[in-house]
Amino acid sequence: MAKLSIIVPVYNAEKYIVNSLSSCVTQMHKDIELIVVNDGSKDNSLTLIHTFFAKEIASGLMKIIDQNNQGVSIARNNGIKVAKGEYVAFFDADDILLDQYITQITQVIDNHAPDIIEFGFCKFKELADISTDKGIFVNNEFGLQKTSDVLENVYARSVWYPWLRVFARRFVEQDMFPRGVRFCEDLMAISQLYNRTQNIYIIDKALYGYRDNVEGATFNVRTDYFDNLVTFYNSLPAINAKYLDYLKMNISYILYRCSTGKKISAEIRKEFRGLFLKYLFDKRISYRKKVILLSPKLYESLKYVKGLK
Known part of the structure; x- marks a missing residue:
């Protein structure tokens, strides 16, 4: 061996x-x-x-x-x-x-x-x-x-x-x-x-x-990536664990990048907003990801603001 x-x-x-x-x-x-x-x-x-x-x-x-x-x-x-x-x-x-x-x-x-x-x-x-x-x-x-x-x-x-x-x-x-x-x-x-x-x-x-x-x-994201990510997100265990919250927050950013017009369900969007409030002051999560959790549209309007990373 x-x-x-x-x-x-x-x-x-x-x-x-x-x-x-x-x-x-x-x-x-x-x-x-x-x-x-x-x-x-x-x-x-x-x-x-x-x-x-x-x-x-x-x-x-x-x-x-x-x-x-x-x-x-x-x-x-x-x-x-x-x-x-x-x-x-x-x-x-x-x-x-x-x-x-x-x-x-x-x-x-x-x-x-x-x-x-x-x-x-x-x-x-x-x-x-x-x-x-x-x-x-x-x-x-x-x-x-x-x-x-x-x-x-x-x-x-x-x-x-x-x-x-x-x-x-x-x-x-x-x-x-x-x-x-x-x-x-x-x-x-x-x-x-x-x-x-x-x-x-x-x-x-x-x-x-x-x-x-x-x-x-x-660097070459395609729209067909979106559904696989949503399926994976929905498969995550329903447990209260900080590491799992971090995973969900990072998935939210990836979903935003490859959504290209596709909509995230209201249930997932609600969970994202809850994570935004829960981790608003967590330094491990970038400002960019926090704003996307709250509202991707808001991020689009603010993405050129100094310090938004």
């Missing part, structure tokens, strides 16, 4: 794929497996992978899954199905793994065996930018923590990138990511996973390079 399985969904990534996979391959050893899931790419991504990484494929360090285009959720799920690692990590095909990624993570696995491992990341547009980036962290406390102690902070920050964490294999189900969902699938999957874990180890080092890519789904 491998110690760590790294799953890389690939769709039309020919511009970056060689550099991205190289950043992983140069750190790999026999206890690591790299699972590349080609999600029906129409460009030269798959050809480049076979050309530049033939040695790693032949040795079994890199596995290739070639499937028809089904979206990133199913691509990741199919990677999980063949993963042999004690831990599972995710890696996007236009990003890079920074130096010490594998070394730092395997050391934590060996020394602490936590349910989740988290680390910092750097944003970049060009590789040269990384050296000037100080790194971004979800949590300010490092080392081994109880999940319950960081839960509210994680939900308030609402940074759900799958590649920002490594998960013990026993917590990663074969259908971890919701099928047919192509936007906020990470929020839907990982926010649920946190409630099933006991501890998390937070590494005080940026280990991942996130390419600030305007072509990504984050």
Whole structure:
């Protein structure tokens, strides 16, 4: 059994794929497996992978899954199905793994065996930018923590990138990511996973390079994302928990972004207004999100006001 399985969904990534996979391959050893899931790419991504990484494929360090285009959720799920690692990590095909990624993570696995491992990341547009980036962290406390102690902070920050964490294999189900969902699938999957874990180890080092890519789904919101988000919102448990309120408030902002004329039900709008009043003075929630909770129309009229973020 491998110690760590790294799953890389690939769709039309020919511009970056060689550099991205190289950043992983140069750190790999026999206890690591790299699972590349080609999600029906129409460009030269798959050809480049076979050309530049033939040695790693032949040795079994890199596995290739070639499937028809089904979206990133199913691509990741199919990677999980063949993963042999004690831990599972995710890696996007236009990003890079920074130096010490594998070394730092395997050391934590060996020394602490936590349910989740988290680390910092750097944003970049060009590789040269990384050296000037100080790194971004979800949590300010490092080392081994109880999940319950960081839960509210994680939900308030609402940074759900799958590649920002490594998960013990026993917590990663074969259908971890919701099928047919192509936007906020990470929020839907990982926010649920946190409630099933006991501890998390937070590494005080940026280990991942996130390419600030305007072509990504984050910047190209479609109207059909709205219904999936409403369905997920309605599926949340009816319990009084602060972390869950934080999740709902962050979903309200995402719903606003992708509503494009669609209306949120009166029942949900009422709940949003109640959350606005309840968390009016909570510094963890931005002014922008608070105003959207109260009224998206009001936000539109005030969005250029100084200090509204």
